[in-house]
Amino acid sequence: DAGVTQSPTHLIKTRGQQVTLRCSPKSGHDTVSWYQQALGQGPQFIFQYYEEEERQRGNFPDRFSGHQFPNYSSELNVNALLLGDSALYLCASSWWTDSGYTFGSGTRLTVV
Amino acid sequence: GQQLNQSPQSMFIQEGEDVSMNCTSSSIFNTWLWYKQDPGEGPVLLIALYKAGELTSNGRLTAQFGITRKDSFLNISASIPSDVGIYFCAGGAGGTSYGKLTFGQGTILTVHP
Numbered sequence: 001d002a003g004v005t006q007s008p009t010h011l012i013k014t015r016g017q018q019v020t021l022r023c024s025p026k027s028g029h030d031t032v033s034w035y036q037q038a039l040g041q042g043p044q045f046i047f048q049y050y051e052e053e054e055r056q057r058g059n060f061p062d063r064f065s066g067h068q069f070p071n072y073s074s075e076l077n078v079n080a081l082l083l084g085d086s087a088l089y090l091c092a093s094s095w096w097t098d099s100g101y102t103f104g105s106g107t108r109l110t111v112v
Numbered sequence: 113g114q115q116l117n118q119s120p121q122s123m124f125i126q127e128g129e130d131v132s133m134n135c136t137s138s139s140i141f142n143t144w145l146w147y148k149q150d151p152g153e154g155p156v157l158l159i160a161l162y163k164a165g166e167l168t169s170n171g172r173l174t175a176q177f178g179i180t181r182k183d184s185f186l187n188i189s190a191s192i193p194s195d196v197g198i199y200f201c202a203g204g205a206g207g208t209s210y211g212k213l214t215f216g217q218g219t220i221l222t223v224h225p
Contacts (some may be wrong), residue, residue: 004154033211042118042200042215043155056211068150090154094211100145102212 004104012110018089021107024102025093033101034066035090038046043090044098049074050096078109086111087094118201118216125191126224132218133199134185135221141203143186144177149198158199159186190225 005024013019013098031050035043045058049068053054063072072093078085088108118135126133131157135144143162147155161177161184168175174187184201198220202213 031211040218042116042202042217044211045212045214050210050211054171092154094200100157100160102157103147105152105154 004093004102006089006092006107008107010108010110011104012112015081015083015111016102016110017081018077018079019057019081019109021078021089021091021109023074023076023091023093023104025072025074025103029093029095029102030072031094032068032072032097034076035088035092035095035103036060037106039087046076060110077106080110084109085109114200115194116203116214116216116218120219121171122220122223123218124222127191127193129191131188131195131221133184133193133201135201136183137201137203137214137217138182139203139205139214140181141183141205141214143204144175145204146173146175146184146186147200147202148199149218151197154198191221193223193225196221196223197224206224 007022033048034046037043046060048055049056052068065077068074088106090106091104094101116135116137145160146158149155159175164181165179168178172189198218200218201216
C-alpha cells in the first residue's frame with residue numbers, strides 16, 4: 001500500500017519564479033494538507049483541501065495557492081518566490097475529521 | 113506562526129536509558145499527537161491522544177494528554193540506537209479545525225551505544 005507520494009523530491013528555483021509541487025495521498029484518504037518546514041523548525045500549516053475546496057488556511061500569503069483534483073491528489077503553487085520560501089514542503093493526507101496524518105517525505109525547495 | 117513550547121531542545125543519552133520530553137501551550141487543544149522525523153523523511157505518527165487525561169502506549173513509548181488540555185508528554189523506555197531522530201509534538205484544535213496541526217520546535221534525540 002503506497003503511502004503519501006510527493007514530487008519532485010528536490011527543486012532549485014530562482015527568486016521571482018513560480019513553482020508547482022505535487023502530492024498523491026495515501027490510498028483511501030480524501031483530505032490533503034500542506035506544511036512548510038524551515039530548517040531546524042517544526043512544520044507550519046499552509047492549508048488543507050477536502051472535496052476539492054480549500055477548507056482551512058494558515059498564516060501564509062496569497063502567493064501560496066493550491067488545488068485538489070477529483071482523485072484526491074493535490075498541488076501546491078507558490079508564485080513570486082522569495083529566498084525565504086526555501087524549505088521542506090510536506091504533504092499530509094488523512095480522512096476528513098481525523099487529525100492522525102500520514103506525511104510524505106517532502107519536496108526540498110531551494111530558492112536562489 | 114504559533115508554535116508549541118517543546119522541551120528539551122536536545123538530549124544526549126546512553127543506550128538503555130529512559131527518555132522524557134514534554135510540550136506546553138497557552139491554548140487548549142483537543143488532540144495531541146507525537147511524531148518522529150528521520151533525516152530526509154517526513155514525520156511519522158507515533159501516538160495520537162484524543163481525550164484529556166488519556167495515557168496511551170505504543171511499545172516502549174508512552175504519552176499522556178494533560179488534564180488541562182494545554183500539555184502533553186512522551187516517554188521512551190530503554191532507548192535503543194534506532195530511537196535517534198527528531199521528535200515533534202503537535203496539537204489539533206478539532207471541530208471545524210480538524211486539519212490544522214500546530215507543531216512544537218522538536219526535540220533532537222541522540223543515543224550513544
